Amino acid sequence: MSRYRRRSLGDAFGYLPGEQPADADGWLKLNTNESPLPPSPRVAEAVAGAAAALSRYPSPHAEPLRSLLAERHGVAAEQVFVANGADQVLDCCYRAYAEPGDAVVHATPTYSLFPVLAQVFSVRDVAVPLRPDGALRTGFAAEDAPLRFVVNPNSPTGQWVAPQELEGQLEGAAGVVVIDEAYADFAPASALSRLRHHANWVVVRTLSKSYALAGLRVGYAVAARDLISDLDSVKDSYPVDRCAIAGAVAAIEDEGHHARIVETVRRERARLHDALTELGWDVLPSQANFVFAQPPPPQSAVEVAARLREARILVRHFDAPGIDARLRITVGDSAATDRLLEAVGDQATG
Ligand SMILES: Cc1ncc(COP(=O)(O)O)c(C=O)c1O
DSSP states (O other): OOTTSOTTTOTTOSOOOOOOOSSOTTOEEESSOOOSSOOOHHHHHHHHHHHTTTTSOOOTTOTTHHHHHHHHHTSOGGGEEEESSHHHHHHHHHHHHOOTTOEEEEEESOOTHHHHHHHHTTOEEEEEEOOTTSOOOHHHHHSOOSEEEEESSOTTTOOOOOHHHHHHHTTTOOSEEEEEOTTGGGSSOOGGGGGGGOTTEEEEEESSSTTSOTTTOOEEEEEOHHHHHHHHHHSOSSOSOHHHHHHHHHHHHOHHHHHHHHHHHHHHHHHHHHHHHHTTOEEOOOSSSEEEEEOOTTOOHHHHHHHHHHTTEEEBOOOSTTTTTOEEEEOOOHHHHHHHHHHHHHHHHO
16 A cells, blocks of 8 residues: 555455456356356457557447446436446446445345445445345334435346335335346346336346346446436446447347346246255355355355365355355356356265
8 A cells, every 4th residue: 555545445345256266277266256158259259349449538428338238127328328338337326425424334144346336425324234034124224314325236246126126125225226227137037127116226238147248348227318318427428338339239039049048047946946956055045146154064155165265166265254154156158057066965975
C-alpha cells in the first residue's frame, strides 16, 4: 500500500476473487462458477470480425446489443443498460443511488462484492441475515435505505425465492431494489416477469455464466426508463468494447448453444447433489450453477478443499462465520462431475 491511498480503505482492502491458475494444465476449475461448456463457436468469428474496426470507439450504449437484449426481454431499448460485466452494473448502482454515509442494504451470506463497493463509495454496509430457507427477513425491506440488493438465486447458497414470494418479502421497501440474477437462467423463473409492477426494481443479468462469456465481460440491467437513465448518467464513456458487443450478440443469437449450457448445468447439478448426499455431505438445494455443501465429519471444508487442490481440483471456501463449514462447488460437465466425485470418494475412504 502506498502512503497516498485513502485511509478509509486500509491496507487489506479489495475484493478477493477465486483463484485463476496461471497454467491451465490439468486444473479442474470449480471455484468461480464459470460455464462447463465453451462459448458458442459463433462468438470467436464475431469477435474477429469486430476487431477490424477497433480504431473506432464502440457505441456508448452498446448497440446493437442493447436492442437485441430489449427485444429478448420484451422491453424498450431505453429500459436496458449494458456494462462491462454485472459487477460494473452493480458499481453503477452505488454511483447513481447512494450518497456517502447512506445505508446500503444486502442480505448475508451473499455476494462478497457488496461490502467492498460500500467501502469504495463510503456508504454504510448493512447486512441483514437471511432466514435458513433463503428467504428475506422482515427487517430487510424495513431498513431505511436508498439502495438494497438481493441476489436470486443467491451465491454462495444457491437458494432461490420464486418471484411472487420475493415480491411479498420486498413489500414496502423504499428506494431502489436491485435484484442480481446472475444465475437466473439455471432457475425456474425470473423476476423480470414482475418488473412492470415495480417502478423501483432493477434486474441485473450477466453473460458470464449461462452464455460462457466470463472472459468477455458483459452484464446488463433491465428497469424502468428513468432508472436506466440514472445508470446511463454515471456510466463510463464506452463501457462495452466492440469485440464484447459483437461476441455477446453472436452468443445470444445461438439459442441452441445457450440451451445446451443450461441443460448441462441442470443435469449435472442434480447428479452432483444426489451423489454428494449419498456420500454423506449436507447439500443445500441449488437453483444456480453450483452447489453449497458441507462434507461429513470428521472431514472439514478447509481440509477437503486443500486435498482437492492437491488433485488439481479447485473449489471455493469462504472463510467467514456461518459459511466456513461448506464449500461452493461449481457444476461442471459430466467428466468434471466424475472427476470430482472420484476425488471426494477417494478422500473419504483414504
Ligand atoms: C451474484 C453475482 N453477481 C455478479 C457477478 C459478476 O458477474 P460478471 O462476471 O458479469 O461481472 C457474479 C460473479 O460470480 C455473481 O456471483
